[in-house]
Amino acid sequence: MEFSRRDALKFICLSCLSFTTFEGMEKNAFSIDLSNQFKKEEEFPKVEAKFYDKLKDGKIKCKICPQECEVTPNERGTCGTRENIEGKYYTLVHSRVCAAHIDPIEKKPLFHFLPGTKALSIATPGCNIECKYCQNWEISQFRPEEIKCFYFPPRSVALTAKKYKCPTIAYTYTEPTIFYEYMYDTAVEGKRMGVKSVMISNGYINRDPLVKLIPHLDAIKIDFKGFSEKFYSEICRGHLKPVLETLETIVEKKKWLEIVVLVIPTLNDSISENRNMFKWIKTRLGDSIPVHLTRFYPIYKLKNLPPTPISTLENLYKTAQDVGLKFPYIGNVPGHPYESTYCPSCKKILIHRVGFEILENNIKNNRCPYCGEYIPGIFK
């Protein structure tokens, strides 16, 4: 199969479309041209997977995520990216990216992590759950061979981050748990070259792989889909409990954590359910974890629902504050005052944001310059 300039443009255009969360918010983002790193299907490496058990008759059990797929020879797990080849398990997506962009770190979103900097953001095809409102379903819900991919090994990723003056590599867009080995190797290589790594995840990962990975990461953002098993099982084909365990593990290991809740009308927008979620976050994770309440737009299998009313987000923001969370945010509403960071003590504005732009950042040495309140996060 030949790769043409037209294909390169298609890749870039598709990628831009896939990751636009709000029209007009992309002005700081651009794609990395990997057209000279195109490979044929059979040329991509097959790398032996980590965390799997060998069972009887050549079967294996994958232990990377809570799906714990049992896979017979010549079959793949639920995510479609791992294959049992003669009783050994392989990842098919190591170094195989379908998207590579430079994004503002605010787009991840991470608001208390190097504000105003850029992240080299990469993804491979695949996911371990299926959210009916997935923003990137064109790449998350397909097998690797169904998507045009490029060879981007860990060292090249780290060198590219340095070349474009990105202090951070972000594993994002699809679920990085399914490209665990690639993420792990890239984070190790990045650290060696002085580039940080952040995981943008649904939290659907088992404890052992997470604990092994955490020392190589600098921050983690978890999409907390909703505070009910019903929502997880009916809307996302997953379960709530493993995500709660992941959140607790991240805090136990003292890694910087931010949480996103995409608020979907009628499905996970009730004040009482979210109040319970905020209480759980405060009690189990602490009152200083930033919680981003983001606006839903109709997409994929939920085109029948309207965008989230801004009043719903504002009510939830106030509920989070009532419960005692110090850093709630509203997301996907560019220009809203609740995108900015306020001192939880004196209430003065500390980081003024509009969309992904930082207009001012007054935080000095993790302190509010007006009253001295400690502001948690990694600010330099």
Ligand code: SF4
């Ligand atoms: S990573 Fe993929 S193969 Fe492994 S348990 Fe999860 S869904 Fe199954």
